[in-house]
Amino acid sequence: MTAQRARPAREALKETGGSSPLVDVHAHFLHEGCGRSDWAERNQSRLDAGARIGITLHVASILGSFGHTSPTYFPSPEDVTAGNEAMREIVRAHPGLVAGYVAVNPNHVGHAVAEIERGLAAGMVGIKLAASRRASDALLDPIAALAAEHRVPVLQHAWQHRRREVANQEISDALDLLELAARHPAAAFILAHIGGGGDWAHSLRALRDAANIWVDLSGSGVDRGMLELCLECVGHERLVWGTDITMDTGWAKLRALEAMNLGSDALEGIRWKTAARLFRLTL
Amino acid sequence: MEDRRPALPVDLVDHNALVGPYPFRRLPDPTPERLLAELSRLGIGRAWVGHVPSIYYRDVAAGNDELFRLLEPHRSTLLPVPAVNPAYPGWEREVERARAERCPAVRTYPAHYGFAAGGSEMRALGSACANAGVELVLTVRLEDGRQRHHLDVAAELLGADVRATVRAHPEVRLLVTNADRALVEEVHFGSTEAEAARVRWDVACLWGPPEDHLAALFRAVGRERFVLGSHFPFRLPEAALITVELAR
Numbered sequence: 158m159t160a161q162r163a164r165p166a167r168e169a170l171k172e173t174g175g176s177s178p179l180v181d182v183h184a185h186f187l188h189e190g191c192g193r194s195d196w197a198e199r200n201q202s203r204l205d206a207g208a209r210i211g212i213t214l215h216v217a218s219i220l221g222s223f224g225h226t227s228p229t230y231f232p233s234p235e236d237v238t239a240g241n242e243a244m245r246e247i248v249r250a251h252p253g254l255v256a257g258y259v260a261v262n263p264n265h266v267g268h269a270v271a272e273i274e275r276g277l278a279a280g281m282v283g284i285k286l287a288a289s290r291r292a293s294d295a296l297l298d299p300i301a302a303l304a305a306e307h308r309v310p311v312l313q314h315a316w317q318h319r320r321r322e323v324a325n326q327e328i329s330d331a332l333d334l335l336e337l338a339a340r341h342p343a344a345a346f347i348l349a350h351i352g353g354g355g356d357w358a359h360s361l362r363a364l365r366d367a368a369n370i371w372v373d374l375s376g377s378g379v380d381r382g383m384l385e386l387c388l389e390c391v392g393h394e395r396l397v398w399g400t401d402i403t404m405d406t407g408w409a410k411l412r413a414l415e416a417m418n419l420g421s422d423a424l425e426g427i428r429w430k431t432a433a434r435l436f437r438l439t440l
Numbered sequence: 441m442e443d444r445r446p447a448l449p450v451d452l453v454d455h456n457a458l459v460g461p462y463p464f465r466r467l468p469d470p471t472p473e474r475l476l477a478e479l480s481r482l483g484i485g486r487a488w489v490g491h492v493p494s495i496y497y498r499d500v501a502a503g504n505d506e507l508f509r510l511l512e513p514h515r516s517t518l519l520p521v522p523a524v525n526p527a528y529p530g531w532e533r534e535v536e537r538a539r540a541e542r543c544p545a546v547r548t549y550p551a552h553y554g555f556a557a558g559g560s561e562m563r564a565l566g567s568a569c570a571n572a573g574v575e576l577v578l579t580v581r582l583e584d585g586r587q588r589h590h591l592d593v594a595a596e597l598l599g600a601d602v603r604a605t606v607r608a609h610p611e612v613r614l615l616v617t618n619a620d621r622a623l624v625e626e627v628h629f630g631s632t633e634a635e636a637a638r639v640r641w642d643v644a645c646l647w648g649p650p651e652d653h654l655a656a657l658f659r660a661v662g663r664e665r666f667v668l669g670s671h672f673p674f675r676l677p678e679a680a681l682i683t684v685e686l687a688r
Binding site for chain 1: 465466467468481583584586587590645647648649650651652672673674675676678679682683686
């Protein structure tokens, strides 16, 4: 048997963007304080690739100085503030195309709460928690309470099944996030980058009955079988699309979902409708 | 000036596909028939195909028997890439079989087979491949290190391993799969021009925007050194196509 060449690859790729909105719930931008000479080029690359993919809204965060003046996952209060200010500037520069999370370090909980209040008042649409403090820790309770009060989601950085400690992070996995979500049933949480490293099946099995935890599809991982298990365990209703720092793999997962013939309701939900509800966006 | 060169070759070949089950997680439908369907869906003409179980068999020749049998009905599209363990008796016959069967390459997995990538076995295999005119495929990793099963302890391929192998014979040609940007750069700039010209890389695990690793490597190493590789049935095959497309 010879493979039938149904259509050239380039032609197939052109069809990817689609005409409906596409929300990337897990984006990052850089800023001058990150210490990278190519920070503006990387930001432009994200916007250019987003245009080709068909992204209509990047929901993004800046994690302090990304390691330049304090650790990426343990940013100083000063770097947290500078990063959030830079994020708000990017949102202002791209109205309607970029929305922002407020990123905080819960170890400085007073600063974190103030930062969230200031950010949400300025139009930020969510809260980003990286790996500064384990998700199950009580220090996160005031932050989760604020999220519920303001009805904004919390995007929680995760390592899919943590089996050990990892340098430079206080990593969390789905089981840790489950504890926080159970204490705050009125808050909405997003488990970050199911393809971002670790045993994704472990997370998906754990989250099957967690009604207030959504799963973002970003990450460099494009394992076959992962999307099928996402649909089986959390359903299309709790899946949201994203890219993180590999937009190519995000696009690949979107293409694969399209090829799975999910039905337009399910696909539209993953592309943008569920995100629009979570972030209370009008798209 | 706008770059008008095509991002994708006219006749697409997936240089990094495999078939067969994997011991550490379920790979959905890892069959030649599914691979053919995926190639058709994505407009890819042919594939070089290895055999997952042969990575774990002690007697790799038996795994090659299975691979040739699986691919026999599809040989115009699926080109077998048998495995060779140069630390096991009879390995020279597997290289000779690959040459006789017009296979484009053979695969080897030093960490899984338990020999040193910089040692005498690899030098012998490199020489045999050069003499047989088949490319030697090395795999940096099968899965992301963060998700591996606790029994899956084989070390990842190092840049030093690749550099040692390309020096095994002045005419040995290597295809290294599933490398990241750092490893490509380490080997490229850690080799002579003549050595680097004998190493090709697949794109399966290279990053696209916004970090643009593949685009940077096209500029630094030369796009002629890169080939399409999907790492089917482990990874979604559209990912490699998209990474190349976005590298323009």
